[in-house]
Amino acid sequence: AVVSTQSTGISIKNEQLQNVSTTVQSEMKSYCDIIKKSCSESIVTPEKLTKAVKTAVEEEDRSKNVVVFGLKEEKKEDLCAKVDELFSCVGEKPCVLECVRVGVTSKNSSVRPVKIMMRSSSSINQILRKSGKLRGSEEFENVF
Numbered sequence: 001a002v003v004s005t006q007s008t009g010i011s012i013k014n015e016q017l018q019n020v021s022t023t024v025q026s027e028m029k030s031y032c033d034i035i036k037k038s039c040s041e042s043i044v045t046p047e048k049l050t051k052a053v054k055t056a057v058e059e060e061d062r063s064k065n066v067v068v069f070g071l072k073e074e075k076k077e078d079l080c081a082k083v084d085e086l087f088s089c090v091g092e093k094p095c096v097l098e099c100v101r102v103g104v105t106s107k108n109s110s111v112r113p114v115k116i117m118m119r120s121s122s123s124i125n126q127i128l129r130k131s132g133k134l135r136g137s138e139e140f141e142n143v144f
Contacts, residue, residue: 060121063121063124064117064118064119064120064121064124065115065116065117065118065124066115066116066118066124066127066128067102067113067114067115067116068083068086068113068114068116068143068144069111069113069143069144070111070142070143070144071083071086071111071113071114071140071143072111073101073111073112079099079100079101079114080096080099083096083099083114083116084096085139086134086140086143087127089133089134089137089139089140090127090130090131090133090134091130091133092123092126092127092130094118094119094120094123094124094126094127095118095119095120095123096116096117096118097117097118097119098116098117099114099115099116099117100114100115101113101114101115102114102115131144
């Protein structure tokens with residue numbers, strides 16, 4: 001009786017072991033398939049590389065720009081001189097590449113913002129840190 005019980009137990013264990021072995025083999029195959037699919041999707045193509053570089057360049061270009069609101073607008077203004085005066089008020093003398101008014105001139109008294117392009121993004125960061133000094137200035141208290 002003990003021998004037959006042991007035989008039955010061993011056959012049950014063998015059956016369970018076979019089930020586990022089958023499951024492991026099938027799961028390993030599906031895991032390998034998933035890895036193969038994900039690796040084939042992450043291959044760097046020239047198009048993906050070009051798009052990534054273009055995005056990085058655009059972000060870098062934008063980081064060199066700042067928009068100033070509230071700078072008084074006059075008919076025949078020297079905008080670059082006004083911008084230089086504004087920056088000297090906060091104690092900075094950055095290298096300004098270009099400054100332009102953004103938007104359409106309107107007949108009401110709205111003031112168009114000024115887009116200022118600079119050589120480096122670090123000078124933008126310095127100016128933004130010191131921009132709180134403008135509130136203490138009489139001429140530029142409404143500029144932000």
